[in-house]
Amino acid sequence: MAEPALTDELQFESHERVGALGGTFDPLHRAHLHLADAAAQALQLDRLILIPAGDPWRKRDRSVTPARHRLAMTLAAVEERRGGLEVSDLEIRRDGPTYTLDTVRELRDRGAKQLWWIMGADAVLDLPHWHKPNEILTCARIAAAVRPGAELDRRQLDRIVYGLGRWLDWVPMDPIDLSASELRDRMRAHEDVSDDVPLAVLSYAREQQLYE
Numbered sequence: 001m002a003e004p005a006l007t008d009e010l011q012f013e014s015h016e017r018v019g020a021l022g023g024t025f026d027p028l029h030r031a032h033l034h035l036a037d038a039a040a041q042a043l044q045l046d047r048l049i050l051i052p053a054g055d056p057w058r059k060r061d062r063s064v065t066p067a068r069h070r071l072a073m074t075l076a077a078v079e080e081r082r083g084g085l086e087v088s089d090l091e092i093r094r095d096g097p098t099y100t101l102d103t104v105r106e107l108r109d110r111g112a113k114q115l116w117w118i119m120g121a122d123a124v125l126d127l128p129h130w131h132k133p134n135e136i137l138t139c140a141r142i143a144a145a146v147r148p149g150a151e152l153d154r155r156q157l158d159r160i161v162y163g164l165g166r167w168l169d170w171v172p173m174d175p176i177d178l179s180a181s182e183l184r185d186r187m188r189a190h191e192d193v194s195d196d197v198p199l200a201v202l203s204y205a206r207e208q209q210l211y212e
Contacts, residue, residue, distance in 0.1 A: 010049070010088055012111035019043060019143060020107060021118040022051040022091070022100060026065045027205060028077045029183055030196045031120075031176040036085060038173040039118045039143050048118075049086045049107075050074050057097035058129075065210055067092045076200035099131040104139040116143040116169065124152075124168070125160060133161045142168040147175055187211040 012018055019039050023032060028050070040048050052070045071089050078085045090106055091098045100117060107115055117140045124144045127133045136142075142164065154165030178196055186193050187202075188211050194202060205211055 010086070010090070010107075010110055012047070012107070012113075014111060014113045016046040016112070017044060017114045017116075018107065018112040019045045019048040019116045019118050020051055020088075020103070020112075020140070021048065022053060022103065024056050024059065024064060024180065025050070025052045025070050025074050026180050027070070027183065027197055027201050027210075028074050029178060029180060029198075029201075031178045033077070033081075033198070034176055035118065035120060035145050035171070035173060038145065039116070039171045040084075042171045043116055043143055043169060045116070047086060048084075049088050050078065051088045051091055051103060053098045054092040054094055055096065055098050057099070057131075069204075069208055069210055073201045073204050076204050077198040080198050080200040101132050101136050101139070104136055108139050115140040117141070118143045118171070119145070121145050121147070121150075121175070124157075124164075127161050127164070134163065137161070137163050137167045143171050144168060145173045145175075146170045148172045184211045 021032065021036050021039070025032065036048055036050065039045065052067060052074050054067050056064060071087070071092055075087050078087050091103055094102065104115060104117055117136065119142065121144060130136065151170050157165035157168055183193055183197060187205065
């Protein structure tokens with residue numbers, strides 16, 4: 001996989017298998033990276049792009065760290081790993097609310113014809129509340145984390161969003177019980193979260209006093 005890149009550098013060959021993992025990443029943590037690694041292996045991806053949300057419309061009722069800081073933390077985590085993932089700021093550059101549909105369309109326009117949008121298991125059940133989920137399926141396959149043996153069948157998936165059973169691939173992964181909100185609370189309490197948050201992310205957050 002390539003070294004970290006930002007949106008102006010993102011172009012794809014039609015034969016490349018591309019995964020995109022979006023999220024608020026406030027902050028990026030161990031579960032995000034574990035999902036990225038599991039998806040890269042399960043789907044035999046050539047490239048995997050982390051995409052911090054610009055204006056997460058479903059979180060407008062809560063405080064979210066400014067996008068430039070969330071982007072910087074994501075880049076710091078990827079650079080600390082020394083390869084294997086890329087980072088895009090395309091959602092941050094885009095004006096208005098962040099919609100996954102707009103993102104997968106842009107990735108397709110940039111040449112990503114074999115494209116997977118990666119998500120956690122809980123997000124599958126939440127898909128009906130996303131912006132135009134049926135249209136997302138016309139642009140990208142869905143790759144969803146699942147505890148081995150807990151996969152839903154095609155009929156069950158189609159009850160969530162029609163057509164999902166045809167366009168979803170499972171990513172076997174042992175669940176990690178970890179949330180960004182929990183980590184932010186622990187960081188405010190000056191607890192040690194170094195097992196769950198990359199050291200480069202912790203260093204940046206402390207320098208910028210993000211969660212104090």
